[in-house]
Amino acid sequence: MIAHVQGDNINYLKTRSGIMNWLVTVDHKRIGMMYLASILCFFITGGTFAFLFRLELWSPLKEFLTPDQYNQFFTLHGVIMVFLVVVPGIPAALGNFILPLQIGAKDLAFPKLNLTSLYLYWLGAAIALWSIVAGHADQGWTMYAPYSLSQNPAVLWMMVAAFFLGFSSILTGLNFIVTMHNMRAPGMTWYRMPLFLWAMYATGIMQIFATPVLAITLILLLIENFFGIGIFDPTLGGDPLLMQHFFWFYSHPAVYIIVVPGFGIASEIIAAFSKKDIFGYRFVAYSSVAIAIIGFVVWGHHMFVAGQSELADSIFSFLTFFTAIPSAIKVFNWTATLYKGSIDLKTPMLYALQFLWNFTIGGLTGIILAILSVDIHLHDTYFVVSHFHYVAMGSTMVAFIGGIHYWWPKMTGKMYNETVGKIAAWLVFIGFNATFFVQLIMGSLGSPRRYYHYWDQFQIYHQISTVGLVILAIGLFTALINLIGSFWNGSVAPANPWGAKTLEWQADSPPVLYNFTETPIVTHGPYAFETEKA
Amino acid sequence: MDNSKTFWLPEKASTFVDIVDPAFNLYLYISYFFFFLIIILVTVFTIKYLRRRPDQLATAQITHNLTLELGWTIIPLIVVMGLFFIGMKGYLHMRVAPAGYMQVNVKGQKWAWSFEYPSGAVNDTLVVPVNTPVKLALTSRDVLHSFFIPAFRTKADVIPNRWHALWFQATRTGVFPVECTQYCGTNHSYMLTAVKVVEADAYSEWLATASDPGKGKTPEQFGAILYTKRGCSACHSIDGSKAVGPSWKGLFGRQENCGAGGMVMVDEAYIRESMLSPTAKVVMGYQPVMPVFQGVLSDREVVALISYIKTLK
Amino acid sequence: MATASTGLPEHHVAHHFDSAEQEFDSVKTGMWLFIASEIMMFGALFVGALLFHTLHPAAFSEGSSHLNWHLGAINTFFLLTSGLTMGLAVIAAQHGEQGKVRMNLVLSIILASGFLVVKTIEYSAKFEHGTLPGRLWHAHGFTDPFSHIFFGLYFVMTGLHATHVLIGMGMMIWALYRSTQVKFTRGYFTPIEMVAIYWALVDLVWVFLFPLLYLIG
Amino acid sequence: MSSNTENHAGHADIPGHEIPKSTIIGSYFALLFLTAVMLGLSQLNVAKFDIDWLNLHAIRTTLIMGTALIMGLIVSMFLxxxxxxxxxxxxxxxxxxxxxxxxxxxxxxxxxxxxxxxDPTFNEKINWTSPVKHEAAGEGHEGAATEAKPAAPAAEAAPAATEAKPEPAKEAAPAAH
Incomplete structure (x- = not known):
């Protein structure tokens, strides 16, 4: 065992301070914190766009936005939230920080590549923000041809931004897979790895194999815009459906890149706060990888009404139902983990249970969209909007905020205020469900998505949804202020505040520069809790 | 049978209703069952096993139970396979039009629909007889649109340069809204029209008058009908307010600045040219988005529109 | 300045790796994952090409009959030979023959630039005939209404491949610089091996691109 | 997937493995030979042999792509x-x-x-202009100017296009007829 240099056992926040040291650091913990800060900023930006057009939708008439501004706002909300917040989200922020700690390594396999990934993320983000100024991008985050072939400069800049953000996502996935294969601590076999890492592995597979197809789609769209080669442009003999195939071949695995890390965090928090080994460890681990594989064969369910051949519709509908099985296994296993546990309802656990509620609704509303006859009615209505917000916001972001609270003592060495945390958790729960459950009803009643003007009968649903969003925003800001406030008035966090058994809790809070004073030897599984002596 | 709106689903007005609604309601009960199963289990476990003492440990480390695991793998599998066949069977009904359908061509363009009947009638709302299968051949003149009738539970994307088919059979008379559900630009949410389901004899009566709209009307009156029927109203106002296109009020005889085309006197020739090849001379400050009406408008219709514009002082 | 090859500094294993072998395995798996993402990118383009091949076979045969397969064959020869020299460079690095490594690298760079020269000749011929993609098309003597799509795909695929040849040449120049900074031994030859793998990927893509566009017509 | 501390079989801490020089040169010549085979196949004038019960063109294409596949395997396995x-x-x-x-x-x-x-009309492209069309002798696809009617006759009478059975077939594949 190579003992590392003695001088480096000051914690990673204080060793080499100064902006320059942070900007050129190769320490996975600092890169994780910088990602976390950027992602939270973009989450607020994307959220403000949503807040503004939700206010606009208060009545069917014009409040303060013109139809064009409304279209730009929902496009920016979509692009910022998908490419800048939820796709990089959990892997880049928490994954970068926690993965080396949980496998007992000093750092990721390629630290410099990790910094390159961060800079590519910032470059993509800068170009995305520049596209707001460079014109009005109003083609939705799905950029369907032929509407996106209108040589609108802002749209072209947004495609370039998505290209760099995709590349940054590939490098993160690459780093994670290599680290998990080669740099596990002695004694840590694949089945002694925490489930958060299994989720990171499944996400890595999807990032590596799906994102390049997005790169090609964007290159083809850019060339189609500049030269009109006629692959996607119907007026030149192309086929807009081919663009939808290329786009959704990436974008469906992308929605699993979004939600699978959320599963990983939920497994960690539920096991830790019920002091009980996860129920059916191998089933939960394999279901993450199974979702990653099945995610590649189902993209056609986005195109049931788009004019796809009936045979393709039937095959995609048949395969889409198989994605329900791993999700059902996970939900049942989490519920079974609570049985005979010792459940402590701290803030992270509140977010994990809230995740369970939201993901159950998200999963169930997803399966109905796979039923062919019903999807013809429900496609492109608010029902679909509510489904993917239940999964992307209700499951992923709630698990992300729960994960930030869970690892906050480890990341910053400070404890956040527990009561304020709980209030924020309840506000987020009530606000989220008020906002999006009514959209399910509105959608199945036939209200299309991306509508600036709507029928008067839907006004009550829009108003409840907007009020719900206000409560949700208050909850999120309370949580944010509570976390940031902990830097100043938070108590000093012990090494293992929650009594969890995974490896990162053996390091100090906040960890030293090379994570562990000496490399830990793993002798037991990630959730080996003792039982009560009767 | 009560055809009105339920909590979850809009009003019922087509044969597809008894394909989609039973499947929707069946699934609703399945999801209520699974959702409340999970939520009740979680609440019961949380209350029963709440940690009373800070150092309280779990009462038992049960980590796996194969029969349970296989149970919640096989049962959802059977449920979803059943759902697949229900959906599949219904879907085939909704795609294959029965014999003896009546066909109408639908043209979607940026923010207006136009319906062309085989007899030559053109209308901006779809008028169909009740209880007869109607097949729509949909195409778009510019970008993707989608033709959605919530009351009929049917929807189909409208793709440029192709005919996409959609059929339905209305079961009761009435007026049912039609919406565009594929994002198509600024007035995507105003791209609305309606399906008017009438009795068979009323339909044939309407068809007779609609097939030759100009008959017995002065060119100005015919022009006024065409103003709405051909979707001109979607972009040109007649009260002077600036919309996507210039307003027709006081247009005739005015000097317009067409940028590269220089100053142009708005006379009959200019209006005719702007209809048949609109991007020739575009007035300053307006987007060249007007669709080409060459081959769409007959000569009598062009004359009628011009004379109608003349009347708008 | 670097004295005779023996005077170059040895390579030290990075601090967060336990052994040279673990470091090499990690770098190689990382390289293979990067190769996987490249293959997925080119693969998606091949899917587009195959689809248009099945939808409009006439356009493809007419288009590829206008391509000059002799230049394509010369390009294939250039890439295969540069693949050979890169393989020999790896073996030389493993035997610590620093001079032979540089010689092979320089040979590979020359062959790669030969490929690019032939490519520019082909492109200029296309510019003259006017068979440029989409709106820039002003060629004559074509009957199939879809042949402009063939040339659109031709330019996208060969252009992307040529960009990767450029990236490969850049990596060879970087490896040449590394050979003046560190001594290659049987214990450390990673940079040369990784550049060789990347170059073999460029070969692999061309081996499928060449028949698909030039020969199947 | 052995954990990382087991050393490579046998000798301690020697990374990677040596590919013998003969394999590299051997695979190079194999690749050159296969390229020659591909070129030969592509220049083979298939029309010369008037075997009509064999689709020679398709066989030639599969043979060419087959050699390309073998070359790909050589490159990936050996190089x-x-x-x-x-x-x-x-x-x-x-x-x-x-x-x-x-x-x-x-x-x-x-x-x-x-x-x-x-619905067969879906496949038929209408009103699209190919830049190639201007060069071809005037025909090619319908110009953008005329609004094409769908192929299925719009006659009031029963449509000729597809005699769709009212009750769709039971098997999974859609009612293809």
Missing amino acids: MGLRYESKLLNLTIFLSNFVFLLIFVLFTWVDTSFRGEV
Whole structure:
């Protein structure tokens, strides 16, 4: 065992301070914190766009936005939230920080590549923000041809931004897979790895194999815009459906890149706060990888009404139902983990249970969209909007905020205020469900998505949804202020505040520069809790 | 049978209703069952096993139970396979039009629909007889649109340069809204029209008058009908307010600045040219988005529109 | 300045790796994952090409009959030979023959630039005939209404491949610089091996691109 | 997947493995030979042999792509050293690429080639202008100017296009007839 240099056992926040040291650091913990800060900023930006057009939708008439501004706002909300917040989200922020700690390594396999990934993320983000100024991008985050072939400069800049953000996502996935294969601590076999890492592995597979197809789609769209080669442009003999195939071949695995890390965090928090080994460890681990594989064969369910051949519709509908099985296994296993546990309802656990509620609704509303006859009615209505917000916001972001609270003592060495945390958790729960459950009803009643003007009968649903969003925003800001406030008035966090058994809790809070004073030897599984002596 | 709106689903007005609604309601009960199963289990476990003492440990480390695991793998599998066949069977009904359908061509363009009947009638709302299968051949003149009738539970994307088919059979008379559900630009949410389901004899009566709209009307009156029927109203106002296109009020005889085309006197020739090849001379400050009406408008219709514009002082 | 090859500094294993072998395995798996993402990118383009091949076979045969397969064959020869020299460079690095490594690298760079020269000749011929993609098309003597799509795909695929040849040449120049900074031994030859793998990927893509566009017509 | 502390079989801490020079040169000449085979095949004038019961053109295409596949295997197995890997990880990464691409091409092909099973007019492109059309002798596709009517006759009478049975067939594949 190579003992590392003695001088480096000051914690990673204080060793080499100064902006320059942070900007050129190769320490996975600092890169994780910088990602976390950027992602939270973009989450607020994307959220403000949503807040503004939700206010606009208060009545069917014009409040303060013109139809064009409304279209730009929902496009920016979509692009910022998908490419800048939820796709990089959990892997880049928490994954970068926690993965080396949980496998007992000093750092990721390629630290410099990790910094390159961060800079590519910032470059993509800068170009995305520049596209707001460079014109009005109003083609939705799905950029369907032929509407996106209108040589609108802002749209072209947004495609370039998505290209760099995709590349940054590939490098993160690459780093994670290599680290998990080669740099596990002695004694840590694949089945002694925490489930958060299994989720990171499944996400890595999807990032590596799906994102390049997005790169090609964007290159083809850019060339189609500049030269009109006629692959996607119907007026030149192309086929807009081919663009939808290329786009959704990436974008469906992308929605699993979004939600699978959320599963990983939920497994960690539920096991830790019920002091009980996860129920059916191998089933939960394999279901993450199974979702990653099945995610590649189902993209056609986005195109049931788009004019796809009936045979393709039937095959995609048949395969889409198989994605329900791993999700059902996970939900049942989490519920079974609570049985005979010792459940402590701290803030992270509140977010994990809230995740369970939201993901159950998200999963169930997803399966109905796979039923062919019903999807013809429900496609492109608010029902679909509510489904993917239940999964992307209700499951992923709630698990992300729960994960930030869970690892906050480890990341910053400070404890956040527990009561304020709980209030924020309840506000987020009530606000989220008020906002999006009514959209399910509105959608199945036939209200299309991306509508600036709507029928008067839907006004009550829009108003409840907007009020719900206000409560949700208050909850999120309370949580944010509570976390940031902990830097100043938070108590000093012990090494293992929650009594969890995974490896990162053996390091100090906040960890030293090379994570562990000496490399830990793993002798037991990630959730080996003792039982009560009767 | 009560055809009105339920909590979850809009009003019922087509044969597809008894394909989609039973499947929707069946699934609703399945999801209520699974959702409340999970939520009740979680609440019961949380209350029963709440940690009373800070150092309280779990009462038992049960980590796996194969029969349970296989149970919640096989049962959802059977449920979803059943759902697949229900959906599949219904879907085939909704795609294959029965014999003896009546066909109408639908043209979607940026923010207006136009319906062309085989007899030559053109209308901006779809008028169909009740209880007869109607097949729509949909195409778009510019970008993707989608033709959605919530009351009929049917929807189909409208793709440029192709005919996409959609059929339905209305079961009761009435007026049912039609919406565009594929994002198509600024007035995507105003791209609305309606399906008017009438009795068979009323339909044939309407068809007779609609097939030759100009008959017995002065060119100005015919022009006024065409103003709405051909979707001109979607972009040109007649009260002077600036919309996507210039307003027709006081247009005739005015000097317009067409940028590269220089100053142009708005006379009959200019209006005719702007209809048949609109991007020739575009007035300053307006987007060249007007669709080409060459081959769409007959000569009598062009004359009628011009004379109608003349009347708008 | 670097004295005779023996005077170059040895390579030290990075601090967060336990052994040279673990470091090499990690770098190689990382390289293979990067190769996987490249293959997925080119693969998606091949899917587009195959689809248009099945939808409009006439356009493809007419288009590829206008391509000059002799230049394509010369390009294939250039890439295969540069693949050979890169393989020999790896073996030389493993035997610590620093001079032979540089010689092979320089040979590979020359062959790669030969490929690019032939490519520019082909492109200029296309510019003259006017068979440029989409709106820039002003060629004559074509009957199939879809042949402009063939040339659109031709330019996208060969252009992307040529960009990767450029990236490969850049990596060879970087490896040449590394050979003046560190001594290659049987214990450390990673940079040369990784550049060789990347170059073999460029070969692999061309081996499928060449028949698909030039020969199947 | 052995954990990282087990050293490579036998000798301690020697990374990677040596590919013998003869393999490299051997695979180079094999590749040159296969290129020659491909070129020969492509220049073979298939029309000369008037065997009509064999689709010679398709056989020639599969043979060419087959040799390309063999060349790809040689490059990946020998030049990229996949054959000498002790751990199967890199090989699985390389092969899973082709599994995903096969899925992608299979489903897009299923979509594009089975369109218009129920309504054949969907496949027919209307009102599109090909830049090539101006060069061809004036015909090519219908100009953008005229609004084309759908292929299915719009006559009031029963449509000739597809005599759709009212009750769709029971098997999973859509009512293709």
